[in-house]
Amino acid sequence: MAKFVVPKDVFHGLGSLENLKELKGTKAVIVIGGNSVKANGSLERTENYLKEAGMSSVVFSDVEADPSIETVKKGAEFFTQEQPDVIVGLGGCSAIDAAKAMWIYYEYPDSTLEELATPFAVKAMRNKAYFVAIPSTSGTGTEITGLSVITDREKGTKYPIVSHELTPDVAIIDGELCESMPAHVTANTGLDALSHGVEAYVSNIADRYNDALAKGAIELVFKNLNAAHTEPNNKEARQAMHDASCMAGMAFTNVWLGIVHSMSHQIGGTFGIPHGCGNAILMPNVTRFNSKVTDKYNDLAGLFGKSTAEDFAQEIETLRASVGVVGSIKEYGISQADWDAKLDTLTQNAMDDPCTLFNPRKPKFEEIKALYQACYEGNAITI
Ligand SMILES: NC(=O)c1ccc[n+]([C@@H]2O[C@H](COP(=O)([O-])OP(=O)(O)OC[C@H]3O[C@@H](n4cnc5c(N)ncnc54)[C@H](O)[C@@H]3O)[C@@H](O)[C@H]2O)c1
Numbered sequence: 001m002a003k004f005v006v007p008k009d010v011f012h013g014l015g016s017l018e019n020l021k022e023l024k025g026t027k028a029v030i031v032i033g034g035n036s037v038k039a040n041g042s043l044e045r046t047e048n049y050l051k052e053a054g055m056s057s058v059v060f061s062d063v064e065a066d067p068s069i070e071t072v073k074k075g076a077e078f079f080t081q082e083q084p085d086v087i088v089g090l091g092g093c094s095a096i097d098a099a100k101a102m103w104i105y106y107e108y109p110d111s112t113l114e115e116l117a118t119p120f121a122v123k124a125m126r127n128k129a130y131f132v133a134i135p136s137t138s139g140t141g142t143e144i145t146g147l148s149v150i151t152d153r154e155k156g157t158k159y160p161i162v163s164h165e166l167t168p169d170v171a172i173i174d175g176e177l178c179e180s181m182p183a184h185v186t187a188n189t190g191l192d193a194l195s196h197g198v199e200a201y202v203s204n205i206a207d208r209y210n211d212a213l214a215k216g217a218i219e220l221v222f223k224n225l226n227a228a229h230t231e232p233n234n235k236e237a238r239q240a241m242h243d244a245s246c247m248a249g250m251a252f253t254n255v256w257l258g259i260v261h262s263m264s265h266q267i268g269g270t271f272g273i274p275h276g277c278g279n280a281i282l283m284p285n286v287t288r289f290n291s292k293v294t295d296k297y298n299d300l301a302g303l304f305g306k307s308t309a310e311d312f313a314q315e316i317e318t319l320r321a322s323v324g325v326v327g328s329i330k331e332y333g334i335s336q337a338d339w340d341a342k343l344d345t346l347t348q349n350a351m352d353d354p355c356t357l358f359n360p361r362k363p364k365f366e367e368i369k370a371l372y373q374a375c376y377e378g379n380a381i382t383i
């Protein structure tokens with residue numbers, strides 16, 4: 001038996017932002033990051049559609065990348081002052097994740113981050129407001145997931161808050177918002193969406209509902225990421241990538257992720273390697289490693305008229321290179337001495353990461369270490 005959870009309403013397609021006109025409510029707070037949603041006009045359009053819905057709205061701005069707990073608390077105070085009954089997260093995943101966490105503190109002001117980071121600790125939400133997510137990047141799937149990632153900079157730790165209570169009520173997947181996304185963000189976030197599809201597809205709790213979504217997302221990324229990367233105003237490619245990210249999000253919020261993410265979280269936190277790029281470096285070798293216990297990568301090779309996990313690993317390498325992402329960790333300028341000094345800690349933290357629980361092959365410490373070493377050098381692994 002299993003449960004499948006997604007937002008109640010998912011509006012998708014070019015121009016679907018307009019569905020905001022149909023929302024019910026009195027007052028909205030719109031949470032945004034920097035200037036990108038002002039510059040591309042989506043903030044103004046959001047405000048106008050909310051007005052047409054009979055709502056007033058106010059904006060909380062300046063959410064930084066990898067949002068901090070301080071920003072979250074500042075936002076929650078703003079919510080308390082403004083008393084919205086609708087919260088709109090608009091922009092990249094950082095803005096939406098911050099809005100989700102502000103929403104928790106608005107509903108439960110005495111929350112602490114440590115307590116919220118315990119899986120499924122979030123209490124019943126929607127006593128004061130419901131949540132609308134409108135992404136402008138095509139990667140994390142936060143518009144679908146019961147997940148918000150908040151950083152405690154003092155402790156140097158990222159806290160994932162995990163609960164189906166955080167699954168947005170309304171998601172709007174409008175590819176027009178992504179046309180202004182810079183090429184390197186398109187590549188990084190698109191490769192993240194690919195890794196969500198692949199890790200959900202091979203998850204040890206995968207089921208056929210999520211398989212269909214994950215495989216569909218993977219196919220869309222392979223067919224559209226190059227076009228979205230090189231032709232920013234290619235609306236069809238932008239919408240296809242946005243749909244891929246959302247579908248991969250639907251799959252992974254239900255069957256979770258594996259050691260690509262366990263390992264990428266560590267190299268992201270320690271060396272600042274962008275999340276999707278780190279995933280794309282790790283994914284081919286994790287494919288080779290996991291393929292010893294599952295034949296699901298052979299199915300994925302079938303998308304290219306091929307049949308082996310090695311074929312699929314090489315397709316990822318080709319896509320990665322075509323969007324300008326390097327093939328090894330060391331190409332991020334990490335010295336051998338720095339790498340050697342940190343390798344055991346990276347390995348242990350990857351072993352302890354919750355995503356490791358859902359990987360199809362249960363890894364040993366020495367195996368994760370060997371995977372890291374091969375990816376540092378850019379070599380193919382044989383274990
Ligand atoms: N909630 C989840 O499910 C989940 C999953 C994985 C990662 N995360 C978290 O997501 C965050 C990263 O999110 P992200 O990859 O979406 O990046 P982001 O939100 O940090 O945005 C990256 C940059 O792109 C800009 N940008 C975004 N959309 C744009 C557009 N349409 N046009 C021009 N510029 C645009 C932003 O202003 C920012 O400078 C991290 O904090 C990570 O830990 C969350």
Ligand SMILES: [Zn+2]
Nearest residue numbers: 192196261275
């Ligand atoms: Zn990811």
